[in-house]
Amino acid sequence: MxxxxxxxxxxxxxxxxxxxxxxxxxxxxxxxxxxxxxxxxxxxxxxxxxxxxxxxxxxxxxxxxxxxxxxxxxxxxxxxxxxxxxxxxxxxxxxxxxxxxxxxxxxxxxxxxxxxPVHRLLGGYTRKLAVSHMLGFDSAAALVDEAHSYIERFGIRTFKVKVGRRPLALDIELTRSLREALGPDVELYLDANRGWTATEALQVLDATSDLGLTYFEEPDDAREILGRRRLVQLSRIPIVADESAPSLGDAAREIQTGGATALSIKTARTGFTESQKILGYAEALGIDVLMGNQIDSQLGSIATVTFGAAFEYSSRRAAELSNFLDMADDLIADPIRIEDGFVTAPTGPGVGTAIDEEKLAAYRIDRG
Ligand SMILES: [Mg+2]
Structure with a gap:
């Protein structure tokens, strides 16, 4: 072949x-x-x-x-x-x-x-991953409504909250509103996409320390290394490397030099092969991994499920699989379903999904 x-x-x-x-x-x-x-x-x-x-x-x-x-x-x-x-x-x-x-x-x-199916070739641990839904910038009232509706419609129990705005009070109040509205049993964690300085991020950590947050992803720019290390040392929750750890080598550098204490794995950037190396590295050190989302289409999200479900260590936590819900359509023939908070890997051979050729013809932009 x-x-x-x-x-x-x-x-x-x-x-x-x-x-x-x-x-x-x-x-x-x-x-x-x-x-x-x-x-x-x-x-x-x-x-x-x-x-x-x-x-x-x-x-x-x-x-x-x-x-x-x-x-x-x-x-x-x-x-x-x-x-x-x-x-x-x-x-x-x-x-x-x-x-x-x-x-x-x-x-x-x-x-x-x-x-x-590739999820079995890779490891075959399970077929199902719990879903974490990402809440983008909006008003607290709108995001509380969005979270409630996703809990009701899809059974989702984990939310990643996009933060990193100024003044800091905007996101501190948002996080507090979400916790108060959703109750103590819904998992919440933050992703600032480097929007704050390390000092600002520490202020946010202090102001939200009673809200039971589980992770804080890329609070500041990891290249500002002393600020980031101080933040990592003072934080009681894991600091997740995402865009600062886009490869195996970057992941090892960030963890070994104290730039982060958890890793986001995205199959969109490390495929299955390099993702598996990052997973093994994380497992050996006992640091948490989050299966992340590159604002993936359904096709991309199925790749994330395929990998995440294949291994015990990557299936422990809710995976970020639901960005496709904010897209008007997709190329795949058999849409992803989120049921009772879980997405299930397809049973077909390969990654297990097929393209709807009519949709591809309608959405491709390389033919006038
Ligand atoms: Mg991120």
Whole structure:
């Protein structure tokens, strides 16, 4: 089995509810569908979410690298020679979500060629992950309503609250309103996307210390290393590295140098192979991992479930799987369902989902 063709198809789907956060905003999702076809006609698929404010990738750069340098690596390669493919992709620096998608599409091919779901190939621990829903910037009243409605409609019991605004009181009051409205049993944690300084983040930690928050993700810029270390040392809850740990090496550096005490794993940027290495590293050290969301489409979210459900250590906590609920539509044929607070990995071979060709034709933006 060798790879014959690599396609990178840009598409755009509007958000039904635009998402705002400290490092940016998303009004449409403009993603790239990666399709890798083998000599046997097996098609591996994955979604690429370009996030210029986090990784510097754009739709054009993703298409350029996938159909240029990465295509040269992939065409003629045997998908089973994954380590060989990775070694050759690694000669190009950066491009994390393009590389992540190649890994996922290659695993999809392997699963399809064996007739086995990839969540079982990877580990087969469980099929279900509890869902954590992300609350973007809005008024406290609107977010309390949103949380109530997600609890009622989907049984979701964990919320990640986007913070990082000034004045700090805005987000301190928001967090307090959510805790008071939702009661003590709903899990709440914060993500400031580097919106604050370490000193501001410490003020927020002090002001919310009675609210039972479980994690604080990227409170400040991790590159301001002494401020971040002081924050990590003084915080009683884990400080989660997300955009400061987009690779295995970055994750190890942040943890070993005291820049964080927990890790967000996103399959959109580390695929399944590198995500598994990060997971093993975290498990060995006994630090918590959160399965994160790159504002993923349903296709991307299924990759997160596939990985997260495969291992005991990644399935312990609620995974961020619900950003797709704010999108007007998706490319996949069989939509994700959130039932009683859980998403279940598909049973089909590969990553287990298929593209609706009519939807792809309607949303692709590479044909006039
Ligand atoms: Mg984050």
């Amino acid at each position: 060798i790879i014959d063709e690599v396609e990178a198809i840009p598409y755009r789907i509007p958000m039904s509810k635009p998402l705002h956060f400290a490092s940016g905003a998303v009004h449409d999702i403009e993603h790239v569908l990666l399709r890798i076809t083998t000599s046997e006609g097996i098609v591996g698929i994955a979604d690429v979410p370009p996030r210029p404010y986090t990784y510097g990738e754009t739709t054009a750069s993703v298409i350029g690298i996938l159909t240029g340098l990465f295509r040269e690596v992939l065409v003629g390669a045997d998908p089973l020679d994954r380590a060989q493919i990775h070694a050759r992709l690694a000669r190009t620096v950066g491009n994390p979500t393009a590389k992540g998608a190649v890994d996922i599409a290659v695993w999809d091919i392997i699963g399809k060629s064996l007739g086995v």
